Amino acid sequence: MSQPPVLISEDGIQARVADLAAQISADYEDKGDIVLIGVLKGAFIFLSDLSRRMTIPRTIEFIAVSSYATGSISSGAVRLVMDVRGNIENRHVLIVEDIVDTGHTLKYLIGILESHRPASIRTCALLRKAESAEVDVPIDYVGFDIGDEWVVGYGLDFAEHDRTLPYLGIVDPEV
Ligand code: 5GP
Numbered sequence: 679m680s681q682p683p684v685l686i687s688e689d690g691i692q693a694r695v696a697d698l699a700a701q702i703s704a705d706y707e708d709k710g711d712i713v714l715i716g717v718l719k720g721a722f723i724f725l726s727d728l729s730r731r732m733t734i735p736r737t738i739e740f741i742a743v744s745s746y747a748t749g750s751i752s753s754g755a756v757r758l759v760m761d762v763r764g765n766i767e768n769r770h771v772l773i774v775e776d777i778v779d780t781g782h783t784l785k786y787l788i789g790i791l792e793s794h795r796p797a798s799i800r801t802c803a804l805l806r807k808a809e810s811a812e813v814d815v816p817i818d819y820v821g822f823d824i825g826d827e828w829v830v831g832y833g834l835d836f837a838e839h840d841r842t843l844p845y846l847g848i849v850d851p852e853v
Contacts, residue, residue, distance in 0.1 A: 682830055682840060682847030686822060691804075691832055691846060694821050695724070698802065699731035702772065702819060711735040712770040713796075715762060717787065718742040719841070720776030723833035724804045724821075728774060739764050741790070745783045756786040762794065771796040776834050777805040780812040788815065805829060805846070 686694075706712050716725035718740050729738060742760035771791055778784050784801060791799055802819035810826055828851045830836050831843030836851065 682843065682849050684845050685824065685827070685829060685848050686846040688844045691821075692727070695727045695804075696731055698819055698821060699728050699733075702728075702802065703733040706734050706770065706772075709734075709770050711737065712772055713737050713739055713764070713766055714772050714774050715739045715741055715766075715791065716774045717776065717783075718760070720834050721774050721804070723841075724776055725774045728802070737764070739766065741787065743783055743787065756783050758786075758790060761790065766791070766794045766796045768795070768797045771799045773799065773801045775801065775803040776832075777807065777829065778803045778815070778817055779807045779810045781815040782813055784817070785813050785815045804832070 712734065714725060714729050714736055716722060716738065719742070725738070729736060739762040740760070741762050744757045744759050773784070773787055773791065775784060788799055800818040801816060803817050804821040806817060806820045806823050807826055808823050827848045828836060829846050830840035830849050831845050831847045833841055835841045836849050840847070840849070
């Protein structure tokens with residue numbers, strides 16, 4: 679089977695993740711312990727690389743939402759599949775997302791996490807499809823801005839396939 683064409687290479691991803699980890703570590707240096715909340719499933723590889731490169735005290739939580747039925751068209755309707763398990767009240771929270779497309783998912787997540795009364799919430803996305811934004815949502819740390827393409831690999835899937843590709847590739851959802 680042919681492999682999806684490369685959008686961002688493995689080395690390119692690793693270099694950018696190292697930059698983000700350094701920037702986040704510097705920004706939170708005086709804040710003490712932070713909690714990184716990975717959004718399942720797509721952010722699991724990004725979160726694991728990012729968190730291991732950070733140099734400040736940190737703990738890990740996961741949250742799971744469902745925003746697309748099975749395909750690639752955003753319905754805008756987001757559903758909570760699994761909430762965080764640990765207590766994040768009065769903690770500094772960083773949401774770690776794979777990709778922000780319309781922004782509906784991130785906006786929904788911020789609302790859910792605000793109800794847990796953290797000390798602060800910031801957001802980090804490996805990828806942002808700037809042209810597709812439908813809602814205004816703050817993204818404090820962005821890995822790469824990309825166009826309106828369906829991206830797979832490094833945790834991201836198409837119908838559950840291609841998550842374990844080491845690079846970010848492009849697939850045509852029509853094929
Ligand atoms: P939004 O609510 O911002 O439209 O969509 C965010 C979610 O849609 C992401 O967390 C991700 O699960 C999914 N998504 C959006 N674009 C892509 C893409 O190009 N590839 C993959 N694999 N998922 C995407």
